[in-house]
Amino acid sequence: MPSTPVSSRVPIVSAVLRSMQDAFSLAKKPKVEVEVSVRDASSHSTYPFPVPQLPPSVADALGFAPAVEGKAIHDQPDLDLLYFQPYIAKDIEKDLFEFLRQELFFYRVEYRIKRGSVETQITTPRYTTVFGVDETSRFSSTDGSVLDSKTNKPVPKDRYKAQPRPLPGCLDALRIVTEGSTSETYNFCLVNYYANGSDSISYHSDDERFLGPNPAIASFSLGAKRDFLMKHKPAPPSATNPPEEGKPLKLPLASGDMILMRGPTQSNWLHSIPKRKGGESEKGRINITFRKAITRGGTDNYYNYNVGTGGVFRWNPEREEMMPWSPTVHTEETELA
């Protein structure tokens, strides 16, 4: 059963800070009013641990996003991008990065693929986590249970292979702002954490049927600068048309940047974050994508490849790395020891 949200105590200092920020915010009206409660962490029966709300300073500043207008890029065939450099202002991008790396739970998903008769075990070369449910369902606002969008009745237990997870408040705040500035709606949030230059995502397109035709995908970068490569899908080779590799487009995505991929982009272009050595790539990078899945298959696919069946990882600030996480039972004895 989904649990009801837990409340955490508000330190007085943050309440004072909040009222000071409110006073400062009066000078400039936010573009979007993001209603974020500082009191309640987000919890759900599917979450290994509760996820706090955004720090008030970050939540308030997010109301003024995007920091700059998006620049349209459509100077190549079938390409339609809107590039915000940055979307998240320089004075909060670091705090948002540190907050999400610390407070989210991640997975290192393993799965088997079959090429011909050969089965191979793949470990996803990055940490991932995912929240959301496709359009056929929604989360109850009272207890977080999954309801049928049409009937508003609880969905049968076997509708999904995995249990869908609602977006925690901190990511939902970013979703709302992103919807406002892209004129699109989203019901999924995928998060990637690239620990260093060895983590990557190979060339692919997010053109699955469950996203519908011409899907819009809003993709945020936080932390280390990494190259985002794009190349046109090759035209089918023929006698008059030899196979051709176009020059890839290289966007060095910096912390706070957002790239909206839309229109014919996914059906015609591939994108990747290649492995890199040295420099900024040795530091961590978070990527957040918002998407809209329209059918149940999307929900099953996203949980299978971004949560999987393995253990939970959480950032360890002392060791400065992702570490396997397990719930520790806090009894009076362990606390006194």
Ligand SMILES: O=C(O)CCC(=O)C(=O)O
């Ligand atoms: O990390 C990125 O910028 C890209 C991630 C991506 O393409 C994906 O998750 O589908």
Ligand SMILES: [Fe+2]
């Ligand atoms: Fe992608």
